[in-house]
Amino acid sequence: MTPMIPIVIQFLLVLSLSRTKAAEPAANNIALPGCQDSCGGVLIPYPFGIGPNCSLSIDYAVNCSTINNGTSTPYLPGGDLAIQNINLLLGQAHISSPISSQCYNITTKKLDTTYWSVNLDDPPFRFNHELNKFVVVGCDTIAYVSLANNQESYLGGCVLGCYSLDSLTDGSCSGIGCCQTSIPKGTSYIEFEFDPNYNNSEVYNFSRCSYALLTEEAGFRFSTDYIITDQLYGQNMAAVIDWVIGNTTCDTAQTNKSSYACRSNYSTCLNSSSGLGYFCNCSDGYQGNPYLEEGCQDIDECANPNPCSKRGKCQNLSGSYECSCPFGWRNKRNNLRECELNLVLLIGPSAGFIALSFLGLGMYVIHEKIKLSKVEKKYFQEHGGRILLEKIQSDQGFGFTIFTKQQVEKATNFFDSANIIGHGGQGTVYRGTLRGQMVAIKKCKIVDESKKKEFGKEMVILSQINHKNIVKLIGCCLEVEIPMLIYEFIPNGTLFHYIHGKNQETNISLSIRLKIAHESAEALAYLHFSASPPIFHGDVKSANILLDQNYTAKVSDFGASILAPTDEAQFVTLVQGTCGYLDPEYMQTCQLTDKSDVYSFGVVLLELLTNKPVISFDAPEEERSLSSHFLSAMKEKKIHELLDDQIRRNEDTQLIEEVALLAKACLNMTGEQRPNMKEVADELDRIRRLKQHPWIPECNREETETLLGESFYDIEIEHTGNFSLEKKAEKSIAFGR
Template sequence: MVLVIQLLLLICLSKTKPAVSSANTLPGCQDSCGGVPIPYPFGIGRNCSMSEDFELSCNATNNNEFAPHMLGNIMILNISLSLGQARINSPVSYQCYNKTTKQVDNNTNWKFNLQDSPYRFDHKKNKFVVIGCDTLAYVNISDNKNFYLGGCVSGCYSPKSLIDGSCSGIGCCQTSIPKGTNQIDFWFDDNFNGSEVYNFSPCGYAMLIEEKGFTFNKDYITTDKLVDKNMSAVIDWAIGNTMCGIARTDKTSFACRSDNSICLNSSSGPGYLCNCKKGYQGNPYLEGGCRDIDECANQSQCFKPGKCHNLPGSYKCTCPFGWRNRSDNLRECELNLALLLGICAGIVGLSFLGLGTYVMLERRNLSKVKEKYFQQHGGWVLLEKIKSNQGFGFTIFTRQQIEEATKNFDSANIIGFGGHGTVYKGIIRDQIIAIKKCKIVDESKKKEFGKEMLILSQINHKNIVKLLGCCLEVEVPMLVYEFIPNGTLSDYIHKKQGSSISLANRLRIAQESAEALAYLHFSASPPIFHGDVKSTNILLDQNYTSKVSDFGASILVPTDEAQFVTLVQGTRGYLDPKYMQSCQLTNKSDVYSFGVVLLELLTRKPVIDVHAPEEERSLSCRFLLAMKEKKLQDLLDDEIKLEDDMEVIMTVAELAKECLNMKGEERPTMKEVAEELDRIRKIKQNPWGQEYHSKDKELLLGEVSHNIVIGHTDYFSMDKEAAESIAAGR
C-alpha cells in the first residue's frame, strides 16, 4: 500500500508544471494589475522592467481597487506597444463659488512633471480644456528647453446659449499644447470666480484631456458632476534618446530583441520604438516575442477557389487543377485556358450529343404531358366546337403564349389575389388581358371543364367580365379575361377613403352588378350561380361601370337536385348562413352575398372588423341590429347622410335587409333585386318620385309595388298623375 501511494505521488509530481509568465512579460513577473496588462519593457517591481523609467507599482486607488502607477502617483489606464503610448488618469481641477460664504472652493492640485523621463504629453491627441460660464484658467508648460504660458476663457449668459458637443468658447473652450511637453500645471484667475453666474453655473473646470474621448455636455455647466471626476490623457514614450541608426550599433543595449522586430524613430521626440515586422505580432522587446500570424485563419485572404497556405511572416494562395494565380493579383485565381482548352474541346462534342438527346426526350415528355392535360380538361371537345363555329369568340391559348404574356408569371405583373387563384396582367397580340392562374380544379369536373368553358364563353353581358379564352396545357387550367383597368369595387370603397362617391354612383354600381347576377341566374343557359359574390369580385372599367368577375367558385345549375350539394367555399362575411349549414348552393346564396355588398356601398365599412367586439365583427350583424333599434344613421357613410335622400337610403336598406333574410326562400331573387334597384334609381333621378315615395313607402317596398314594376315596365316614364292613378287602382 505504501509503495502504491508513493508511486501515485511520483506520477502527480511529474505532471506538475511550473507557472509560466505571459509572453508579454519577463518570466516570473506580474503580467497585469487591476485588469490592465503590463507588457515589457514595463514591469511591476525590480528586475521586471527594462529600466527604472519603466518600473511600475501596483497600488490601491481611492475606490480600494488596484491599478498600475508610474512615477509614483500617475495612474495608468492602458499601454500600447505598437503606438508607443499610454493612457493615464487625468484629474479635473475645479473652483466652485459658495453663495453662503461668498468664497470660492477649489481643487487645483493638478501638476504633472515628466521631466528626466522617457515620457511626454501627446500634442496631437490632448487638449487643454476649460469649462464654465465665468472661468479663466492659465496653463504653464515646459519641454525641457522652453517655457510657455497659455490660457483659455469660457463664458456664457444663460444655459440657453449652450450647445451640446460645441467647445468654441461658449461654456467650453480648448487649446492645443506644444510638441514635446513634459511638464504641465495650471490655475484659475481669481477675477473669474463664478460669483455672477452661480445661480445656473456653480463651478468652473480646467483639465488636460484626450480630445477623442471628450464631448462637451450642457450638464457640465448646470451641475457639479465634474467635481472630483477623472478624465483621461495620452502620453508618448520612447526608448533612450537616440535614433534607430545609432541605437543599433550597441547590441547590448538595443531594445528590439526579437528576430522579427523592426526599429522606428519616435515621432514625438528623441528615442525610438520597436514593432513586429509585417506578418508577425507580439512583443518586439522580448527574444522570440514576435510570433508569426496565421493569415490563413482569415478565410477571405484568398478568393475562391484558391487555397491559403501560411508562411513565416506571410502566406500564399494556390489554385486547384485547371486554374492559375493571376499575374496582377496573386490572391485571385483565373482559368488556365491553355490547359482546359483541349479538355473542353473533347467534352463539348459529348455534351452537345447528350444535350440534344436530353432536349429531344424532354420535349417529347413535355408534349405528352401537355396533351394529357389538354385531353383531361376536355380540350378536344372545345377545339372541335371552335373549328365548327367560325364566329365563336373564344381562343385556346398555348402555355408558351401565356408565359410570354406574363413574362413567365413575373410577380410585377400580379394585379390581384382571388380565393381560387392569382390574377396576372398580360399582353397578347397587342391586347391587354387578365390571366387567372387557378390553384386547384375539382377532379370531378376535369372532363366537363371544356363543356363549361363553352357555356361561360357565351355569356355576353355589359356588366360581366368577358371570358376570352383559356389554357388547357397545364395541370390546373388558366382562364383569360378582358382587362378591367380601374381595380375592384372593394378598393374603390375602402382604400380610397376621403374620395367622394355620390349616392347616385353607388346606386348605379349596385344596379349594374345586380343585373349581371340576374343575367347569370335567369338568362344564361344553363343558369349559373356565382358562389363568391363580394366587392373584390366586382371590377370597375375606365368609365367606372361595374363588371362582375371571378367565376372560380361558380357552378352550372345541374338537372339532378342531388348535385346541388357542394363543398362550402366563398369568403368570410359574405357567405350565406344557410349554405354553410347545408352545403347547398342556390341562387339565393348569391342574393345574400349581394346584400352584404349593398351594406358596403351604404356604409364604406369593412365586412369583418377584427378589432370590434365579437358580436359586432360582422357588418351584416351590425346592420340588422341597427335596423332593429332604428339606429341605421349611426352606421351610414357620412357622405351620403348629408344628402337629402334618406327615404331612398332607407329603401335600399330595407332591400338589403330582405337579401340578408336567414330563410333563403324568403329572400327576393336577383331579378327582383335588380328591378327594385332600377326603380329606386328612377326615384332618385325624378324629384316627384321622391315625394311620392315619401307618401307611400310601404307601397313602394311591398309586393304590390313590385307587381307594378313587373307589369308596367314604363311606369316611371309616365307622368305623375298616371302613376298615382295606377298605384291607387292597385
C-alpha cells in the first residue's frame, strides 16, 4: 500500500524535476557598423570588407562585382579570383581556381590553349599546401607548374598517357588519365604550362583536351567523363588559401595595441602554421568575430540540449556555466554536472517517516528515470549516435543536428494528427518547428535491423548531400526505437497532388512539365554520380518530388535510400518501393541499382505526359498499369490517345514524342538497356532548350540541333553500350505518322 505524501513533499518533488527554458544565443556582428556584410550570398566578415574604410587595410578590401543580370560576386583584393567563403576560425578562404586547358582542334590541326597564373599578395595570402593539390587530367599529356614562395621557386609536373578508355578508372588519380602532386609550403605564385609536343592529336577521337588545375583535394574526384567530354573546359574548381594578419608573431603583435588585430576582449591570438603572420579566434566559451570590439559574445551553454543532469538547473556564466541542484540534492564531488540526494539535509530524527517516504518515492522516480534514460541511451548508441556526435564536435562546419526526443515531441505537439502533411507505407511525415525553423519530420514505421549500426555513418554521408533540387536533410532523432529524420520544409506539396489533386483542372504547360522532369532528373543524377559513395533512391515517384514556392522540383525521402553497395553481400535487399513504379528486374532479383531509379523515373515521365494514375484498379485489366498501357500504345501507334488533353491540343507534338521515346527507353525491361540518369537529364535539358526556341522550323530542327546540342536519339553511345533508342524515322512511325 502506497503511503500518503504530505503536500510539502509533493511540492519539493515537482520542484526537483522542473526544467528551465534555455535562452537563445545572441546574434554576432559580421562587418564594421554601416558596412556591407555580404556579396552574392557570401558573408564578408571583418577584417575583410567592401567599400572605403570597411576593411582592416587595403590588403583585405574585397571587390564586390555586379553584372548585368544583377548577380554579384566577391573577388580577392587586387585580383580576379572569386571568393566562395571566408573562414575566420581557421584563417582560410575558398576561391574559384580557373582550369587551364590545351585542346587539339580537329579542323585547324592546331592547339587551342588557355593558361592560368596568379601571384597572391605577400602577405597576407598563401595557397594551403596541405589541402590543395596540383592536378592534371588528360591523355598523351605533359603539364608543368611553376611555384614560388617568399624564399624559393619550384617546378613540378605530371606525365599522362592513356590510349584506350578501358585503362581509366573513376575516382583514381594515379597517373592514367589523371595525375596529382603536392605544392610546397607558403606558395604565393602559381603558373601552368603544357608541353606542345604532347597534344592529344593521336587520341583526339576520345580525348580532345588536357587540363591543369589547382584544387582542394577533398573536393575533386576524377571521372572518366572528364576525358571523353569537354565539361571541364572553361570551368573553375575550389582551392583553399590561407590568410593572416601582418607578418609578425602573436608575441610581437601584442606589444603594439594600436595595430593588434584581435580587438575583442574575449579573443585569443594564433600563430600561422606558415611561420608568417597570425590570426584571431574567440576564447573558449565565446563565438563571433574576434576582429571587432564586441565581436566575441558569450555562448549560452544552457540552451538545448541542457548540459546539466535532468535534475540540475543550468546557469549561464560569462564564458562558462554551472549546474545547481534543487533542494534536497547536491552536486556530485566527481561530476559537478550530476546531482545526488543530500540525505543529511532530508533525513532527521523528527521527520524520519516523512523522509523515508520521500526517499522511497524519490528512489522510485530515480529508478524509472534511469530506466528510461538507459533505454534512450541504448537506442542512441544502436543507431550510431556516437559517430554523429564525434563528427559534429570535430567539424564545426558540419550542418547537421541531433535533436532530442523531447524537442521533436514539442515541435509536433506530441505528433498531433493536425500536423500530418503526408503518410505512406514507410511512415508518416509531420510539420513542426525546431529552433525557429519550419521542418518536416519523418516518423518511420519499420527499421532494417541489419543497418542499425550503419545508421550514423549513413547520416554523415546523407547530410552532406547539397543540391538545389534535393530536399536538405538537416538532422535526426536517435532516442527512439526507430530513428526520425528531419528535413527542410517545402511549402507547395508534392508533384503527385499538383498533377492529380485539386490542381488537375489547372493548365499545366509542357514547359512546366519539362522543367519539373529535368530538375528531378538532375537531382537523381547527382545522387548517382556526384555523391560519394553513390546513392540509389529506391522509391522514385511523384509523391516524393516536392515543389517549392517557385515550383522548383525537390527530390525527397532519400533518407530511406541505400548507399551503393561495396560488395555482393550488401547487394541483396528486401524489395521495397511503391506499386506501379517498381522496376520489374528489381522485383525479380532483389538487387537495387541505379537503373531501378531510371525505371521509376520513366513512370513519373508518363504521369507528366498523361496526367493519369500509375495504377487504375477500375480500368480494364490491360489498362490498369500505366507503364504497360503506355508501352502497348507505343507498339500499336496509339500513344496520342493516352496524352493529357492540355498538351495534346496546345503543345509541340515533336517534343512530346521525344519525351515519350525517352520514357520508353527508361521503361526497358532490361536494366542494362536503359540510359543512366545523367543521360536522361542531358536529354531533357536538350528538349527544354528546343522548347525555348519555337522559332526553329520543324524541317530545320535536325540542322539546328548541331548548334543546340546533338540529338539524343542519333548519338551512338560508344562508351557505355547499355542502351539504344529508335532513330527519328522510327519515331514518326511509332506515333502513326
